[in-house]
Amino acid sequence: MRNSPDENLDISEGLEDVIASTTSIGYLDGQKGKLVYRGYDIFDLAEYSTFEETVFLLLYGKLPDRTELEVFNDKLVSYRPVMDEVLDRLAGTPCPCHPMSMLRSGISLMECIDETCQVAQDIEGKREMGIRLIAQMPTLTASIARILNNELPVPPDPGLGHAANFLYMINGELAEPLAEKIMDVSLILHADHGMNASTFACLVVAATLSDIHSAITAGISALKGPLHGGANEMVINILLDLHSQEDAKRYADEVIANKKKLVGFGHRVYSTIDPRAKILRQYAEDISIITGNECLFKIARTIEKRGIKAYGKKGVCPNVDFYSGLVYYCLGIPTNMFTPIFAVSRTAGWVARIVEYIEHNRIFRPRALYVGPEGLSYVPIDERE
Numbered sequence: 226m227r228n229s230p231d232e233n234l235d236i237s238e239g240l241e242d243v244i245a246s247t248t249s250i251g252y253l254d255g256q257k258g259k260l261v262y263r264g265y266d267i268f269d270l271a272e273y274s275t276f277e278e279t280v281f282l283l284l285y286g287k288l289p290d291r292t293e294l295e296v297f298n299d300k301l302v303s304y305r306p307v308m309d310e311v312l313d314r315l316a317g318t319p320c321p322c323h324p325m326s327m328l329r330s331g332i333s334l335m336e337c338i339d340e341t342c343q344v345a346q347d348i349e350g351k352r353e354m355g356i357r358l359i360a361q362m363p364t365l366t367a368s369i370a371r372i373l374n375n376e377l378p379v380p381p382d383p384g385l386g387h388a389a390n391f392l393y394m395i396n397g398e399l400a401e402p403l404a405e406k407i408m409d410v411s412l413i414l415h416a417d418h419g420m421n422a423s424t425f426a427c428l429v430v431a432a433t434l435s436d437i438h439s440a441i442t443a444g445i446s447a448l449k450g451p452l453h454g455g456a457n458e459m460v461i462n463i464l465l466d467l468h469s470q471e472d473a474k475r476y477a478d479e480v481i482a483n484k485k486k487l488v489g490f491g492h493r494v495y496s497t498i499d500p501r502a503k504i505l506r507q508y509a510e511d512i513s514i515i516t517g518n519e520c521l522f523k524i525a526r527t528i529e530k531r532g533i534k535a536y537g538k539k540g541v542c543p544n545v546d547f548y549s550g551l552v553y554y555c556l557g558i559p560t561n562m563f564t565p566i567f568a569v570s571r572t573a574g575w576v577a578r579i580v581e582y583i584e585h586n587r588i589f590r591p592r593a594l595y596v597g598p599e600g601l602s603y604v605p606i607d608e609r610e
């Protein structure tokens with residue numbers, strides 16, 4: 226079916242405001258700056274929950290009791306290892322290669338060479354494989370960080386929780402309690418976020434009844450882009466280039482005077498400050514003081530204040546990326562690993578939403594309005610002008 230461009234059709238570029246499905250996993254209220262997972266406010270989850278418990282909540286729709294959480298934790302721990310052959314192949318990747326590309330390739334390799342990934346493609350099989358991927362993502366990501374740093378991967382420590390183990394596998398040493406708490410909170414904050422681009426990409430692939438590894442690689446691919454997950458890397462690079470609050474003022478004023486975009490600002494849905502940025506701002510301050518990076522925090526605050534003054538009235542405020550990069554930097558994580566960490570956490574939301582969607586599956590098939598030429602005659606190649 227083809228419509229004429231002259232017809233009065235509503236076109237929603239970027240599918241803005243188009244409702245493509247129902248969900249009971251979570252939502253964000255962009256005007257109130259609210260983010261909710263399964264009915265629980267993100268501020269409460271960040272304060273009282275753990276990533277493992279939040280993953281259980283996202284997947285099963287309720288907070289676990291003690292026994293359920295223990296069983297779930299044990300399962301995550303048992304699923305953490307990634308085949309040596311996958312890591313060896315990644316180590317042979319020609320450099321320089323972006324870690325998000327390595328992550329995407331790592332997931333594909335797992336599915337291709339690890340026979341235990343060949344599970345039943347029913348909903349339960351996909352959920353179980355999804356849980357395994359949630360558990361393996363930190364191992365894969367930390368191994369990539371170490372490979373890129375010419376170091377050997379550190380195997381997971383079954384005695385550590387998800388966040389502590391992740392930091393341990395990246396840095397090769399046990400994290401301080403504050404660092405562990407901050408990583409845990411950051412993983413909780415990034416776990417789900419409505420029908421964002423990467424989640425939608427996962428759903429588009431999953432709805433074809435493709436396997437879950439393929440769906441997750443689609444999510445990773447979408448998240449790689451600077452308009453989605455890549456902004457925190459850009460923010461920290463900007464902060465590191467500025468050496469004082471005076472520099473920060475000059476930088477922000479120049480961006481604003483030239484009506485350019487401030488990186489780490491703006492969001493398709495939030496027209497007020499992103500609640501995740503609000504939570505991370507406090508942790509960014511705490512960890513920056515402890516690690517001797519307070520100057521970076523002050524630079525960020527200076528840009529934030531000027532940015533809000535200039536752009537806040539039109540609803541452009543700091544988003545999660547504005548502070549997440551600073552937090553990761555203070556945790557000693559290499560800059561190029563910031564977006565992969567986002568993926569480590571978001572895999573939980575991707576899996577939860579994939580499983581939910583395919584229970585009532587319908588393949589995605591939007592339409593595009595054809596506005597190209599009509600009725601052209603084919604001209605043989607040698608006769609073309």
Ligand SMILES: CC(C)(COP(=O)(O)OP(=O)(O)OC[C@H]1O[C@@H](n2cnc3c(N)ncnc32)[C@H](O)[C@@H]1OP(=O)(O)O)[C@@H](O)C(=O)NCCC(=O)NCCS
Pocket residue numbers: 451452453454456485486487488489490491492493494536541544545546
């Ligand atoms: C996130 C983002 C892609 C959302 O894009 P979007 O919903 O398509 O919004 P648009 O790019 O159409 O911008 C809408 C308006 O807000 C302004 N705006 C959006 N982001 C802005 C920013 N970071 N700084 C200044 N102004 C911004 C645009 O200039 C535009 O203004 P106009 O209507 O006067 O032309 C966009 O805000 C952006 O590019 N931000 C910077 C990158 C970033 O931080 N990404 C991480 C997101 S979590």
